Amino acid sequence: MPREHPMTAIDDRPEPTVRATMSGDHQSWAERFALALFIAVPFIAFVAAIPVAWGGWLGWSDIVITFVMYALTLHGVTVGYHRLFTHKSFKPNRAVKITFAILGSMAVEGPVIRWVADHRKHHKYSDKDGDPHSPWRYGNSLRGLTKGFVWAHVGWLFDPEQTPIEKYAPDLAKDRDLVRISRTFWVWVLTSIFLPPVLGALLTWSWQGALTAFFWGTVVRIGLIHHVTWSINSICHTLGERPFASRDFSGNVWWLAIPSGGESWHNLHHADPTSARHGVKRFQLDTSARVIWVLEKLGWVRDVRWPTPERIRAKSVSPAA
Template sequence: MATRSDVIEDAPEGAPGSTTTPTPAPSATLGGEQKRSVEQITLLLFIAVPFLAMVAAVPLAWGWGVSWLDLGLLVFFYYLGCHGITIGFHRYFTHGSFKAKRPLRIALAVAGSMAVEGPLVRWVADHRKHHKFSDAEGDPHSPWRYGETVPALMKGLWWAHMGWMFDEEQTSQEKYAPDLIKDPALRAVSRQFILFTALSLFLPALVGGLVTMSWWGAFTAFFWGSLVRVALLHHVTWSINSICHAVGKRPFKSRDRSGNVWWLAVLSCGESWHNLHHADPTSARHGVLRGQVDSSARLIRWFEQLGWASDVRWPSKERIAARRTVEAEVADAG
């Protein structure tokens, strides 16, 4: 893959927390530039245990059934974490798609942490590096890493989906996320990732136990609202790295292979309209065409109307038109 250097800045314009104060060492956040063995083992457990629960979910639902309470907890905590990632970690902290008042900023950092996808600063640094070298040499998780033959792509899809997370960390947090490291509150949220992970896993069980007043209710709530929910959210999020960089329609001009995958739109909270995102990374809305559901953009609009968010980078018709491919323009004309 060819190296790219003519791409986005390490800390994009409008990113939250930009100051000129000295940058603390990366050790101030959880997750430095190299993964230790204990981190890799912990990562394996956080991936394997929820995945096994998701595999067991079908026969268990068939045999025991699943209560409306368990489904409600699954859906609520799923979309809490999903929007924490899509609005908070991604559109706000990574790309600066809008400005947020401090309470909203902290709330988005906590909600994203409860998705159990890694510490805030590491997540943002990895994603900014991904955009800098998207589908080229240096991209942490391109499915085209090994080539374009079918065997190479199969290997690359595995790498992009989850294999890259077990590799020794390559992303410099000081280089790619200095604005977040300089913010004491965000640094603290990132450092306390394990605490928010425990909270994310414990709360469904607590609610289930209190509502049913039984240990069985707590267990089933933990199974569905914690384990199955985390596994589902993990694989939907990782599919944006793998599937959305291998297949999908590409109506907008981008310098990579990002595509729109419609059947992931609702579960990914609008992130699977990935082609527009890579064509216009700072846009607060990813689903810009008719019928493209983007719940993250809708929530950002509500935050703006409530006065919690400002300077939102909504895409104009002219900006969208300027990024259309020739093929898309011909299709529109026809």
């Protein structure tokens, strides 16, 4: 196994025994049941999407609503939850901070502070004991990797043990805006669920328009964004090219780049976690980095940690690359 990937911003003291700030350090039965519903229902809808579309239940309004909702909530996770709140890749103004915390919440992947705590722990123990979602958890045999892949993709979400926020996200737990948004997570989930059918009804002025917008813009969209996000945990820690020196098995998976907003250029990310751009080589599309670039040009974010050519060379397995 690779050596531990250090994360100097995280305290190395033993796990605290006090209960976590947001919702405790154990998942309740009700939380796991709700989680199962939010995983199973979108997945079933995603499987049914092709025959539903073939049957004529897909209109232009559905396509527009689904695309816009997917783009907004995806970048809420990639730009907000991940590059901003977890890794501090840039400094936003208050409006940008609140907007991305809300958009990330609308992806229905958990409250922002809880998500950040899990991801920081992942980086501290990446692909070793302590990593919440490593596909190498059960070894490198075919059976072990198969079991580990399922664990990394979705199984870890049902682990009753929760990452302690006091250790992994104490900075966010002190931010009143983020605490308020985390505590009202259910509001943003309901907004994410009901906004598409409301838009569908307004655009088509029909109940059918509302129903199809709910199917595509809510259920299918949530299922797709969930599985794309989880694929970064499972696929990108099992497959892919590794041109940069990371202390784990993170790889670049090119065919996930567009749906993941650039997150699948995962090897560079683990080699240089605070970098605001993950796709650093030619033709490596990274829409999340482009969003940050636009915000910087508008003067809404500052101190962006863009990778320099010298730093990229230093992180490369082959310095001349």
